[in-house]
Amino acid sequence: MTHYQHETAIVDPGAQIGEGSRVWHFVHVCGGARIGAGVSLGQNVFVGNKVVIGDRCKIQNNVSVYDNVTLEEGVFCGPSMVFTNVYNPRSLIERKDEYRDTLVKKGATLGANCTVVCGVTIGEYAFIGAGAVVNKDVKPYALMVGVPARQIGWMSQHGEQLDLPLSGDGETACIHTGAIYRLTDGQCERL
Structure with missing residues (x-):
């Protein structure tokens, strides 16, 4: 076996799980899911059929990654954060053909108990604070908090x-790594 799977976890036939990934207690991975190498799926995580999770992502306890969500490499999903996939759900109306795509780019952090409303793109290395509700696209490296x-x-x-x-415009260095970041016309990039 190329990955660790706790005895209480359910991985449906057809699911792809990369080398060195860890699937912990009470996780359910659906058959169409594609999960990269070195991924950690914490206790009680659900991964839908039409989900792609990149290498080295960490998905903490009690997170459901529903259909049409893509996480690029190195994404962190904090405990009990929420993804949605239908914009205006109703119990009595079937809307599985209305799922909206959600893309979380490389290295982004989604804080504990935040909510990501479907149909948005969260830029690389963006940081979503605990409890925030994201209902629009987020720029790379942006720090986002609050509701909305x-x-x-x-x-x-x-x-x-x-x-x-x-x-x-502006330019600064990271206090820990010395890496230089430049802000030009409201867009941040690492040089």
Whole structure:
């Protein structure tokens, strides 16, 4: 076996799980899921059929990753955070043909108990604070908090807030790594 699977976990036939991944207590992975190498699925995680999870993602306890969600490499999903896949669900109306795609780009952090409303893209290394509700696209490196989520700053790849204005231009270094980040016309990038 190329991955660890706890005896209480259910992995349906057809699911792909990469080398060195860990599937913990009471996890359910549906048959169409594609999970990369070195992934950790915490206790009570659900992974739907039409889900792609990149290498080295960490999905903490009590997270459901529903159909049409894609997590690129190195995404962190905090405990009990929520994905949706239908924008306006009703119990008595079938809307499985209305699922909206959600993309979480490389290295992003989704804090504990945050909610990601379907149909958005969260940029690389963005940082969503605990309890925030994301209902629109998020820029790369953006620090988002609140309900609805609003940007209050920028984060480095190391996970430290950068000394940059919210808009305009600027340049700063990460206090831990020395990596340089540049803000140009409201877009942040690592040089």
